[in-house]
Structures are given as C-alpha cells and as structure tokens.
Amino acid sequence: MKKKRLLVYASILVLMLGAPLYAQKVSATVADSATLTSGYEAYRSEDWTSAMFFFRKAVSGSGGATDETWYMLIMSEMYAGEFKSALGDCETFLRKYSFSMYCPYIQYQRGRCLHFLHQNENAVLALSDFCHQYPNHDLYASALYWIAESFYAEYNYNSARGLYERIVMDFPRDSKVGAAQYRIDSIDQKSREEKLLYLLKVTGEESLAAREDYERQLKLLEAEDKLGLRQQLTDARSRIEQLEKELGEANASLAELPARSDKVAKKTEKGGVHDLTDISTSASPEKTGTSQSGAPYYTSPYAPVVQPRAEGDPEVEALKRKARQLQYIIEEQKSTEETK
Numbered sequence: 001m002k003k004k005r006l007l008v009y010a011s012i013l014v015l016m017l018g019a020p021l022y023a024q025k026v027s028a029t030v031a032d033s034a035t036l037t038s039g040y041e042a043y044r045s046e047d048w049t050s051a052m053f054f055f056r057k058a059v060s061g062s063g064g065a066t067d068e069t070w071y072m073l074i075m076s077e078m079y080a081g082e083f084k085s086a087l088g089d090c091e092t093f094l095r096k097y098s099f100s101m102y103c104p105y106i107q108y109q110r111g112r113c114l115h116f117l118h119q120n121e122n123a124v125l126a127l128s129d130f131c132h133q134y135p136n137h138d139l140y141a142s143a144l145y146w147i148a149e150s151f152y153a154e155y156n157y158n159s160a161r162g163l164y165e166r167i168v169m170d171f172p173r174d175s176k177v178g179a180a181q182y183r184i185d186s187i188d189q190k191s192r193e194e195k196l197l198y199l200l201k202v203t204g205e206e207s208l209a210a211r212e213d214y215e216r217q218l219k220l221l222e223a224e225d226k227l228g229l230r231q232q233l234t235d236a237r238s239r240i241e242q243l244e245k246e247l248g249e250a251n252a253s254l255a256e257l258p259a260r261s262d263k264v265a266k267k268t269e270k271g272g273v274h275d276l277t278d279i280s281t282s283a284s285p286e287k288t289g290t291s292q293s294g295a296p297y298y299t300s301p302y303a304p305v306v307q308p309r310a311e312g313d314p315e316v317e318a319l320k321r322k323a324r325q326l327q328y329i330i331e332e333q334k335s336t337e338e339t340k
Helices: 002-044 048-060 067-080 083-096 103-116 120-133 140-153 157-170 177-272 314-339
Strands: 288-290 296-299
Touching (some): 067 083, 103 140
16 A cells, blocks of 8 residues: 555656656747747748748757758858858758758759859869759759859850750750850850950051061161261251351452452552653654653563453452352351251
8 A cells, every 4th residue: 555655656756847847848849839930931031131040040959950940041041142151051961861852952052052152163073963863853954054153163164155055955944044045145255255355466466566666667767867967967067167168268358359459550550660761762652652741651561461450340249249159058058957
C-alpha cells in the first residue's frame, strides 16, 4: 500500500516538474510559428530586410531551423543583394541538408552569388556542376545564362556568345532568351567597334606619321628660308654700303668739279697766254692779234685750248643723274630691308 502511494506521489511530482518545461516548449513553438508567419508576410510584401530578420531569427531557434526556412532566408538575401551572407548560408545549407529537395536551387543560387561577388571562375565551376547534375532541371537554361554572364564579365566574348546562342536555339521559350539575344547583339556591336577602333588606330598612326613628316619638312623649309633671308639681308647691306660709298664718291666729285674747273682755267691763263709787246710787229698775221686794250698779243701754238664750261655741261649733268639714281637705289634697299 505504501509502495502504491509512493508511486502516485512520484508521478504527481514528475507531472508538476515537467509542466513548466512543456509550457516553455509550447510557448517556444508558438513564438517560432509567429516569427515564421511574420517572415512570410514580409517576403510576400517584398520587404527583404524584414524577411531576412525574421527568417534569421527562425533558423536560430530549434523549432524553425528547417531546410525550408533556410531556403527562404537565402532567397531573401539574394533579393536584398546581400550576396556575401547568402553565399555563407548556401554553404551551411548544403552541409546540413545535403538530401533536401531544395539542394538544386541552393546550388544554383550559390553559383549566382559567386558571379555577383566577381568570383567568375568559381561561378563557372559551380554552375557547370549544377548543369552536369541536373540536366533536366527547370533552371538549366538560367544556369547556362549565368555561366555565359561570367564569361562575358571576364571579356571572354567567344565562349559567352556560344552559350547565349545555345539558349536562344535550344530554349526558345525560356525567360532568359531575351537577355541572351541582347547580349549577342552587344557582342556583335563590340566586335564592330573593335574593328573600327583598329582601323582608326592604324589610320591615326599613319596620319600622325604623315603629320610629323610634314612638320619636319616645314621646319626644314623655314630654316632654309631663314638662312636665305639672312643671306639676302647680308647681300642687301653689302649692296647698300657699296651704293653709299659710290654716292659719297659721286657727291665728292660734284663738290670738287667747280674748284677743279677754276684751277684748270687759271693754270691755262697763266701758262698758255703771253703778253708779247716786245715782239716785232712784223710777225705773221696768223700768229698775232690784238688785245682788248689794242695791244698785240701772241698765242703759242703749244698752249692748250681751254673751253669754258657752260651751266648745262653734259658731264656735270651726268654726274648729278648718277647721284640721284644712287640715292634712289639706297632708299629702296633700306625700305625693302625694313619690310623684311
């Protein structure tokens, strides 16, 4: 009897001690359920920040840490652009839930994360593994597209174009066909631009070489012209000096001409005409004459005949003309030199 009572008391004690734990478990389950509900509501409203918060809180608890919750968290991070966090969560998911139905989707998202984080080589490897493991998956064409995008980002346009063409040809109804066709057109446009740039570069180099040669020839011509002008200036100065010297000599000759004429006249009168009053009047009439005072004079046959110079003497006029001509030439040479 006592043993039965002890068993009853023990059962009552166990129930009394387990009731709080059960209540906590029930309350935790309710809280996790509310958190998940809030996360779904935020996800439906495209409030990605709130969705990440609620799903992160859900996977932190024991009741909400399911493969579906992790998948929703990763998708919220992808839409929010939190690719680094999403990549870490993808690694965690594939490690914890390797047999989950969401594994193909997580592998696909992992490849996209690597591409958006500029790890294009790793992205190509991850997405290629997805295509190899799931050749009939609905995301197969999309995986090809992101592989092509990884090649495109690394400027491997030939490989990228082949994959874009495969999407257009083999999956004409896929949602990525429009984007793939746009990339094909972009690659073709880039190819045309590269050819044009190459032609412009070649022609530009030829034009630059021709321009440099032209400028070099122009500089040589300018140098030759300067040397020629210097020589011309030197010759002009020499000519001016010569003309000025000739002009000075001509002016000196003009200045000395009257004095020289007077000197010759005086010398002639002094040495060539004699007063011969002591000569007999019986001299020949051809060699005798009469002076202004009536006295006879005798002219020596050896005395020079002096012609008095008139005002219009041709020799004097010629010298004057030559002087004027020299003065005109000098002034013209000076004006030409100043103009140059």
